[in-house]
Amino acid sequence: MIQGLVMNTQKGLYNVKTEVGLLKCKLRGKLFKEQQTTKTLVVVGDKVLVEHLHGDQGLILEICARKSKLSRRGAGKKGKHLEQLIAVNIDQAILVFAAKNPPYNRNLIDRYIAACEAGGIEPIVCINKTDLIELVEVQIDVEYYRQLGYIVIYTSTLTGEGIAPLSHLLKDKLTVFSGSSGVGKSSLVNALFERELTQTGAVGETTHKGRHTTTSAQIYELPTGGMIVDTPGMREFGLFDAAEGVRNLFSDIEKLAINCKFSNCTHSHEPGCAVKRALDEGDIDPQRYESYQKLNSK
Ligand SMILES: Nc1nc2c(ncn2[C@@H]2O[C@H](COP(=O)(O)OP(=O)(O)OP(=O)(O)O)[C@@H](O)[C@H]2O)c(=O)[nH]1
Ligand SMILES: [Mg+2]
Ligand SMILES: [Zn+2]
Incomplete structure (x- = not known):
């Protein structure tokens, strides 16, 4: 078994860079089955464990833990x-x-x-x-x-x-x-x-x-x-499970929101909304507020 880096994926075939060169790999049966239920199982950048079959052919046995x-x-x-x-x-x-x-x-x-x-x-x-x-x-x-x-x-x-x-x-x-x-x-x-x-x-x-x-x-x-x-260009870019990322990007607004009257405030119409107040007073850029609201409404 050798370690490799997935350089490219195409229709069920994975080009994996290893110490013995670039191998064209397929997925081992168990992984292949999982592939049917998740949208993308093995992707570019994945570190994988590979069995070198013959010539430039290989089989991906395992995907290593991802850091990002x-x-x-x-x-x-x-x-x-x-x-x-x-x-x-x-x-x-x-x-x-x-x-x-x-x-x-x-x-x-x-x-x-x-x-x-x-x-x-x-x-x-x-x-x-x-x-x-x-x-x-x-x-x-x-x-x-x-x-x-x-x-x-x-x-x-x-x-x-x-x-x-x-x-x-x-x-x-x-x-x-x-x-x-x-x-x-x-x-x-x-x-x-x-x-x-x-x-x-x-x-x-x-x-x-x-x-x-x-x-x-x-x-x-x-x-x-x-x-x-x-990478291929994307027609749409919707967020998946990225609430923490939104919070990081809008940490200033998140901090203000602590002072909203209601803890479940949506910062759209509620009385005592600290975010709206800051917006009215010109402390938050209107475009920034709009984008924040959009990302939180999804
Ligand atoms: N004027 C101008 N045109 C550019 C520039 N960079 C790229 N283009 C043109 O924009 C068009 C698209 O460029 P690509 O590099 O194919 O774009 P891409 O982001 O790889 O697109 P996809 O592969 O479809 O996702 C081509 O006609 C390029 O010549 C630039 O700096 N200035
Ligand atoms: Mg391109
Ligand atoms: Zn609010």
Whole structure:
């Protein structure tokens, strides 16, 4: 039995990096059965115990305990009640948003950050495609997240802005690139490697939506040390069991809420609501309040 790292998963086949090279692995029967009931059992970043069968073939016998995870609520009606793991055992996430095409909003950023906070991952906000806008257009949002203590970087794969600082952040870490389709995750991966390592696809001209070019998560090893995971863009990013992450992200509002008159206050209409009072007095950013309410109503 040997240890391995899951580099890529595709339709029941797992590419696992081991001391004897890259093995194409299937799941042992027992794990395979479990796979039928959970949305994703083995994911990119998993450390697994593998039996080397022959040639480049292997069998995954066991999944080792995970130290962190990035996950979301399963998409669609059927998957809604299941957790969908995007990547595990990662140190940090580059949460990629496009300054334009497709547009972002703060609530989306908040959801990604809350998922990271809940999963034990350091979130880094990356505003890509800065060549398409004037910086002042995103500066308020960027400053806002910086003030909350998060690292925010600007990048453009077109002009090369921010690529060197980004590369610096990735050294000796396992980093996942996550975000909606078309924001430029794969383009950033290519820019970091200075070659066309992975395919990219244009954003629809009328829809301003990405075309889901990347179809499975893949780990790439950086020549400078560290590894990055490119992931498929997500159509929706709902939170799964991330209440703690939301509390962390909104710890200032949570602190105020202790002073609400009712302990089950929803901060929407109740008398004696300390959160509403702070909002009225201009102590809480209205967009922040709105996003907080949205995340708590789900
Ligand atoms: N103007 C501009 N376009 C960019 C930039 N980065 C990426 N793009 C373009 O945006 C489109 C989408 O880029 P991708 O790298 O495929 O996006 P992705 O996030 O990997 O998308 P999925 O794989 O579908 O999730 C491509 O046409 C890229 O050329 C940028 O910094 N500026
Ligand atoms: Mg991609
Ligand atoms: Zn209240």
